[in-house]
Amino acid sequence: MRLKDHVAIVTGSGSGMGEAVARLFAEEGANVLVADLNASAAQSVATHIGKRARAVEVDITQEPQVVDMVKRAVEAFGRVDILVNCAGMADFRKTEDTSLELWRKVLDVNLTGTFLCCREAGRRMIEGGGGAIVNIASTSGISGTPYMAAYSAAKHGVVGLTRELATEWGKHHIRVNCICPGATETSMLLGTTTETYRAERRRRVPLGKLGQPSEQAQAALFLASQESSYVNGAVLCVDGGVFAMSPATSEAALAGE
């Protein structure tokens, strides 16, 4: 088992990638704090995992709740070794129709929430002598995605935060990396896109499919485990090859040229 007796906090783990991460980490021997805005979803995942898991309701944009979440992990399992920041929200909208309120909310959840979780868990990891943080960014965090201004900006921020923390906390033996998933079949994607959109996206992925939550979870496991002991500040694309590809090339390929 690759995470035997490690303690992991996984935000957004009531569904989607976070749920896949929580389940996989528990299978690999970790004790997992299943944290989600949706308390019943978190509880259901924790119940399914069994005695290695505890559920906690958390709104990561609320500082006291994040402080509490990390406390809960320490109370339940004694320390914090791993943090996986999966909690996030997406919204497809023309920029000219994006209200300041929506902009702030998307930035708050995706970027500020990630910062708060890193800061609080990081404090424990510094005390404890080290750890690993995996942020779920997005390919929208390293390239532009139309109709996702706030999301792209927030995810670029997550990539920047990841690199900064990698340079600042390396001396504390804390590795900080991020994953940039391409379109992945999670409840977030299914809830914000149509099947037509997803079929089109699928056609444009070199590997010819959308990502599965389990494939993102495997990448998170690598980055959280000792197998990546010298990987720090990395931005790992798990996107079927989309980021490597020129957008123009994909059109030519689609046209059969």
Add this chain to the structure above:
Amino acid sequence: MSEQSRFAGKTVLVTGGGSGIGRAIALRFAQEGADLAIHDLNPEGAQETARQVLELGRRAETYKVDVARPDEVRAAVAATMADFGRLSVLVNDAGINIVKRPFDYTDEDWESVIGVNLTGTWNYCRYAGPHIASGGGGSIVNIASVAATIASYYRVPYMASKGAVGMLTKALAMDLAEMKVRVNAVCPSAVGTPMIKPGVKRFGAMTREMASALTPMRRFAEASEVADAVLFLASDEASFVTGHLLLVDGGFSAGSQIGASWQPASEEGEPAGWLT
């Protein structure tokens, strides 16, 4: 011995497998159940790696190859297929470096570095790739370098070759995706292997201590840590990863360490300043 066996029964070809990172890669694959084809210019090094693979209970064969020569690569790949009958993973690790001031390089210097690092990688992709594809798919992992993304002093041919290996990786990933062959690269920073020598630096020789002070993790990598990253990319765990350059650099290229000695302002109101 690893408790995992992600490569049980698979054949893995490692170029440059006779020393350094290549040997560490070969041994990690063997620990996880793979049989190894060790390709190296140095037969003694290759045989030593093979001996260690055999000790792990796996099969190993060695092939003496100058990777820069397409005819030698074609023949060595054919011999490998005759010996093993199939191929799942190719790791292009063979690499050289010549450290000089830019106008001191000879034409031969340029050709040898580009020949091994870039043309050698291509030769193996070209001649071993079809066997991976026809066997139902698999994975190619190239050992590039942080030099594929950031520059440093007095190694122009090396950096040019590694930059090119990075784009070769991405371009080949596009073309081989439909054949179920994923193509990725690992980009290590300095690793304590025979290839690392103190370079001629503008401000004097770069010492091991100086180099590790510039790395957020404050140390060099072990070859086994690069090998672990190669195994991840080669395994089914990375089934949605292709065309990717994975940094294994301890945070070296994530940002500047120019401010690493800078003491930030404290909560007690002490001003920011340089650590002495």
